[in-house]
Amino acid sequence: MKPDLSVKIGGMTLLNPVMPASGCFGYGEEYAHYFDLAVLGAIIVKGTTASPCPGNPPPRLAETAAGLLNAIGLQNPGAASAREKISSLAKYGVPVIVNVAGHSVEDYCEVVRAMEKDLAVAAFELNISCPNVSAGGMAFGTEPGLVERLVQKIRLLTKKTLIVKLSPNVTDIVKIARAAEAGGADALSLINTLLGMAIDVRTRRPVLANLTGGLSGPAVKPVALRMVWQVTSAVNVPVIGLGGISCAQDATEFLLAGASAVAVGTANFNNPLICPQIIDGISAYLSDNSFSSLGQIIGLAKENKTEAGGECGCGKK
Amino acid sequence: MKINLMQIEKHCEVADGIRRLVLSGRLEAEPGQFVHVSVSETLDPLLRRPLSIHDCTEDKTVLLYRVCGRGTDLLSGKKPGEVLDVLGPLGNGFAVADSEEAVLVAGGIGIAPLFFLARILWRAGKKVHFFAGAKNSLELYLPEEIGKVATSVVLATDDGTAGHRGLVTEPASIALEETDAPVYCCGPPPMMREVVRLSARFKRDVFVSLEAQMACGVGACQGCVTAMRANGIDYSRICTDGPVFRGEDVFL
Numbered sequence: 073m074k075p076d077l078s079v080k081i082g083g084m085t086l087l088n089p090v091m092p093a094s095g096c097f098g099y100g101e102e103y104a105h106y107f108d109l110a111v112l113g114a115i116i117v118k119g120t121t122a123s124p125c126p127g128n129p130p131p132r133l134a135e136t137a138a139g140l141l142n143a144i145g146l147q148n149p150g151a152a153s154a155r156e157k158i159s160s161l162a163k164y165g166v167p168v169i170v171n172v173a174g175h176s177v178e179d180y181c182e183v184v185r186a187m188e189k190d191l192a193v194a195a196f197e198l199n200i201s202c203p204n205v206s207a208g209g210m211a212f213g214t215e216p217g218l219v220e221r222l223v224q225k226i227r228l229l230t231k232k233t234l235i236v237k238l239s240p241n242v243t244d245i246v247k248i249a250r251a252a253e254a255g256g257a258d259a260l261s262l263i264n265t266l267l268g269m270a271i272d273v274r275t276r277r278p279v280l281a282n283l284t285g286g287l288s289g290p291a292v293k294p295v296a297l298r299m300v301w302q303v304t305s306a307v308n309v310p311v312i313g314l315g316g317i318s319c320a321q322d323a324t325e326f327l328l329a330g331a332s333a334v335a336v337g338t339a340n341f342n343n344p345l346i347c348p349q350i351i352d353g354i355s356a357y358l359s360d361n362s363f364s365s366l367g368q369i370i371g372l373a374k375e376n377k378t379e380a381g382g383e384c385g386c387g388k389k
Numbered sequence: 390m391k392i393n394l395m396q397i398e399k400h401c402e403v404a405d406g407i408r409r410l411v412l413s414g415r416l417e418a419e420p421g422q423f424v425h426v427s428v429s430e431t432l433d434p435l436l437r438r439p440l441s442i443h444d445c446t447e448d449k450t451v452l453l454y455r456v457c458g459r460g461t462d463l464l465s466g467k468k469p470g471e472v473l474d475v476l477g478p479l480g481n482g483f484a485v486a487d488s489e490e491a492v493l494v495a496g497g498i499g500i501a502p503l504f505f506l507a508r509i510l511w512r513a514g515k516k517v518h519f520f521a522g523a524k525n526s527l528e529l530y531l532p533e534e535i536g537k538v539a540t541s542v543v544l545a546t547d548d549g550t551a552g553h554r555g556l557v558t559e560p561a562s563i564a565l566e567e568t569d570a571p572v573y574c575c576g577p578p579p580m581m582r583e584v585v586r587l588s589a590r591f592k593r594d595v596f597v598s599l600e601a602q603m604a605c606g607v608g609a610c611q612g613c614v615t616a617m618r619a620n621g622i623d624y625s626r627i628c629t630d631g632p633v634f635r636g637e638d639v640f641l
Binding site: 132 | 391427432433434435436437460476531558601602603604606607608609610611612613614615616621623624629633
């Protein structure tokens, strides 16, 4: 018998715990040529702002060792146009999560107001962690007080599932996670990209026009996994884990660490079929190890941790 | 759907730093389209490499690329018999205009998509005026069959070791003035800028094919954009809105 992969995130029941991450899957249409999107647990669409956003000047990409720096700068067609694209995703019957971005508090509110009545939208993911815009984005996600107030404000505007996406570029992500939970978040997703940089020694200039960018890909996975472990130990809301997941084993590590679901980002670029492959891989892992449902492995590594491990993996108890 | 596992039939250097890769199997491609090729089975380097389609025949797909970094360096080590993971064909190719003649201007590795275009134009019964430039004769690659698919072929090298000494845009400008044919161009940005300028001066339609580092190659990530000359700030994706653009639409 096939194991039960379903999982609840806020008001959503996902068929399985795998979803493409925001910014790596557009509004879904590009990847619909490669596989049936109906197999996904959910779809997180591109970071959407109230008005169209042109994004940063190129170059926007720099490949690094097992990683990728990007400084897209939230290029998107704006909420009105995004709503049309999102409504065409309804036919797949998969919950659509809109990543909400903005340069001001009012920007975030405007996107949520515009989409609150849209049946095609199942949840909002508040992007308070984009490192590539000068105003807003990560600036909202690094101070617990600001995070709590922003989440409270959005909470009043929506009955949909509210997810808050956290930045790893903070001293203590647990504090930010607790603030988002206190503000009324139904779930958290982590991590967004790590702030990084690359320099071209030939031209002796920064590679990215934006100078810095967000690092993603396999290079960041251990950092993301550690943060998911810490946050899931500290909050009571479900966590969507992401950061460098490139195969079913990576995804399973996040689930074992405590994530209730996983998002797959950069890996889509190399392999457009990676999401369905990871879904199959998780299912096979459960079957092979005689688990009948996904819930049985969520956070299991915490129960199994060795004496030497300690509460946060730092050696202290 | 568009992920192809293709076996390498031939793979060799055809000019200094330029390699020709012949794959078994046909792709339904148009000139100007590209493929996104996986160069490593590990996660490092992480991204595929976008390569121009140099030719498509009944049972073969030919790619041409310049070795210019880690990814293409790894690719250059692949041997006949090995299988490559090839995503594509991707992007929009050259629009074939309804004209009797065409002027094609290639700079360096820019010859990659233009040879394929020349063959398709020639097959459609058009006169093809082909201009190819490079730094020197060692870096100049000219496919053997070019004489069969072009009415005229003019070469230029910076140092004069082959053809005209100087920029390929110099002899090309004469053809641009003399024929009212559309112009198809691929090469370094300064060269394309000059071709677009000349085309505007002589009121010719001009199409340019751009390259960029890409992540997804399918339009999802917005990583490979070029600035457009539309009102205000506007960026278009080279992978899916291009790689071929009307010359006057883009900042080069």
